[in-house]
Amino acid sequence: MTFLGLEIKDWIQIGVMVVLLVTLIISIVQASTQNRLFKAQILNDVITMYWKTYEPISEDEMTELQRYPETFMAKSIFERKYQSSKTAMHDYLYLAKVYKYLIFAFALRKYKLADPFTTETIETWAEVLVKDDVFLDVHANCERYYSLFANYIDKLISMSKRKKGRPNKG
Secondary structure (H helix, E strand, C coil): CEECCEEHHHHHHHHHHHHHHHHHHHHHHHHHHHHHHHHHHHHHHHHHHHHHCCCCCCHHHHHHHHHCHHHCCCHHHHHHHHCCCHHHHHHHHHHHHHHHHHHHHHHHHHCCCCCCCHHHHHHHHHHHHCCCHHHHHHHHHHCCCCHHHHHHHHHHHHHHHHHHHCCCCC
16 A cells, blocks of 8 residues: 555654654653753752851851861961961851862863853962962861872972062052
8 A cells, every 4th residue: 555655664664753852852851951951950050159158157156166176287386377367267167168269160171161250260269379378278187188289289289389489560
């Protein structure tokens, strides 16, 4: 039996191809939607992490630092630099939050995900912070946990030291 010059088996094959094509189109649309949702979630996470850096340091965090300083830094550094100054402890805890945010932003680059604050902003922030002694104390404590980011910060520290050694031309 034929219809428009094609047999039933031909129409069945065309029907199967149409169903497969529609399935492919639906899969592409679904994958695209999932990708956009994933990027939106990453954007939300980046912004949330960024705003967490501005949350006030709580008394509980300060107490934890005083009670268990070795979880934050070498005990000798705590005793020498931070133990007698609440302001110094506060600064340390704040820069620890910033350090964690920078790790997160650095990881976005590794996975080639969009960064809403741009790579240049993160790099500039890191370049400024490597000149801060408290940030360097945070780095000394965290570098063993985040080796890729630590290597990046170590390079910035080296570059900063080289720039310090050069006389200003003016």
